[in-house]
Amino acid sequence: MNWIQILLIGSIVALLFYLMRSRSSAKSRAWVKVGFLLFVIAAIWAILRPEDTTTLARLLGVTRGADLITYVLTIVFIFTTMSTYIRFRDLEVKYARLARAVALQNAQVPADDA
DSSP states (O other), rough: OOOHHHHHHHHHHHHHHOOOOOOOOOTTTTTHHHHHHHHHHHHHHHHHHHHHHHHHHHHHTTTTTTHHHHHHHHHHHHHHHHHHHHHHHHHHHHHHHHHHHHHHHHHOOOOOOO
16 A cells, blocks of 8 residues: 555545544435545545456446546536535525525514605
8 A cells, every 4th residue: 555545545534533523413315424434435545456447437338437537426416416405495495495484584664654
Protein backbone atom coordinates (compact mmCIF):
# COMPACT_ATOMS: atom_id res chain seq x y z
CA MET A 1 0.00 0.00 0.00
CA ASN A 2 1.42 3.37 -0.98
CA TRP A 3 1.06 6.73 0.74
CA ILE A 4 -1.80 8.03 -1.44
CA GLN A 5 -3.91 4.98 -0.66
CA ILE A 6 -3.31 5.48 3.07
CA LEU A 7 -4.20 9.17 2.74
CA LEU A 8 -7.40 8.45 0.77
CA ILE A 9 -8.58 5.70 3.09
CA GLY A 10 -7.83 7.83 6.15
CA SER A 11 -9.82 10.70 4.65
CA ILE A 12 -12.78 8.47 3.88
CA VAL A 13 -12.79 6.92 7.35
CA ALA A 14 -12.55 10.38 8.96
CA LEU A 15 -15.47 11.55 6.83
CA LEU A 16 -17.45 8.47 7.83
CA PHE A 17 -16.95 9.17 11.54
CA TYR A 18 -17.77 12.86 11.11
CA LEU A 19 -20.98 12.25 9.17
CA MET A 20 -22.16 9.42 11.42
CA ARG A 21 -21.53 11.51 14.53
CA SER A 22 -23.11 14.70 13.22
CA ARG A 23 -26.18 12.92 11.86
CA SER A 24 -27.03 10.90 14.95
CA SER A 25 -30.30 12.74 15.59
CA ALA A 26 -33.59 10.91 15.58
CA LYS A 27 -34.57 12.73 12.40
CA SER A 28 -31.85 11.19 10.28
CA ARG A 29 -32.88 8.26 8.14
CA ALA A 30 -31.33 4.85 8.59
CA TRP A 31 -31.17 4.19 4.84
CA VAL A 32 -28.96 7.25 4.39
CA LYS A 33 -26.49 5.91 6.93
CA VAL A 34 -26.55 2.44 5.36
CA GLY A 35 -26.08 3.93 1.90
CA PHE A 36 -23.17 6.05 3.05
CA LEU A 37 -21.57 3.07 4.77
CA LEU A 38 -21.87 1.05 1.54
CA PHE A 39 -20.35 3.96 -0.35
CA VAL A 40 -17.40 4.04 2.06
CA ILE A 41 -16.85 0.30 1.70
CA ALA A 42 -16.97 0.60 -2.10
CA ALA A 43 -14.57 3.56 -2.04
CA ILE A 44 -12.05 1.71 0.12
CA TRP A 45 -12.36 -1.34 -2.12
CA ALA A 46 -11.75 0.80 -5.22
CA ILE A 47 -8.72 2.43 -3.59
CA LEU A 48 -7.16 -0.86 -2.54
CA ARG A 49 -7.98 -2.79 -5.73
CA PRO A 50 -8.26 -0.34 -8.65
CA GLU A 51 -7.87 -3.19 -11.14
CA ASP A 52 -11.23 -4.54 -9.96
CA THR A 53 -12.96 -1.33 -11.02
CA THR A 54 -11.48 -1.73 -14.49
CA THR A 55 -12.71 -5.33 -14.61
CA LEU A 56 -16.19 -4.24 -13.53
CA ALA A 57 -16.13 -1.39 -16.04
CA ARG A 58 -15.29 -3.75 -18.88
CA LEU A 59 -18.14 -6.05 -17.83
CA LEU A 60 -20.47 -3.06 -18.04
CA GLY A 61 -19.12 -1.93 -21.42
CA VAL A 62 -16.95 0.96 -20.22
CA THR A 63 -13.28 1.07 -21.20
CA ARG A 64 -11.65 2.08 -17.90
CA GLY A 65 -12.50 1.89 -14.22
CA ALA A 66 -11.82 5.60 -13.79
CA ASP A 67 -14.42 6.36 -16.45
CA LEU A 68 -16.96 4.15 -14.68
CA ILE A 69 -16.32 5.92 -11.38
CA THR A 70 -16.72 9.29 -13.12
CA TYR A 71 -20.06 8.23 -14.63
CA VAL A 72 -21.34 6.94 -11.31
CA LEU A 73 -20.26 10.07 -9.45
CA THR A 74 -21.92 12.24 -12.10
CA ILE A 75 -25.21 10.40 -11.60
CA VAL A 76 -24.88 10.69 -7.81
CA PHE A 77 -24.16 14.42 -8.13
CA ILE A 78 -27.22 14.98 -10.32
CA PHE A 79 -29.42 12.98 -7.94
CA THR A 80 -28.13 14.90 -4.92
CA THR A 81 -28.59 18.25 -6.65
CA MET A 82 -32.16 17.44 -7.68
CA SER A 83 -33.01 16.08 -4.24
CA THR A 84 -31.66 19.21 -2.57
CA TYR A 85 -33.54 21.45 -5.00
CA ILE A 86 -36.82 19.64 -4.33
CA ARG A 87 -36.26 19.76 -0.57
CA PHE A 88 -35.54 23.52 -0.64
CA ARG A 89 -38.56 24.16 -2.85
CA ASP A 90 -40.78 22.28 -0.39
CA LEU A 91 -39.31 24.27 2.50
CA GLU A 92 -40.02 27.55 0.70
CA VAL A 93 -43.67 26.53 0.26
CA LYS A 94 -43.92 25.60 3.95
CA TYR A 95 -42.36 28.91 5.02
CA ALA A 96 -44.75 30.86 2.78
CA ARG A 97 -47.75 29.03 4.27
CA LEU A 98 -46.45 29.62 7.78
CA ALA A 99 -45.93 33.33 7.07
CA ARG A 100 -49.48 33.61 5.74
CA ALA A 101 -50.89 31.82 8.80
CA VAL A 102 -48.98 34.10 11.18
CA ALA A 103 -50.07 37.18 9.22
CA LEU A 104 -53.71 36.11 9.36
CA GLN A 105 -53.46 35.25 13.04
CA ASN A 106 -52.01 38.66 13.91
CA ALA A 107 -54.28 40.63 11.59
CA GLN A 108 -56.15 43.53 13.13
CA VAL A 109 -59.35 45.07 11.96
CA PRO A 110 -58.64 48.63 10.75
CA ALA A 111 -60.12 51.38 12.89
CA ASP A 112 -62.90 53.32 11.26
CA ASP A 113 -61.91 57.02 11.50
CA ALA A 114 -64.80 58.46 9.56
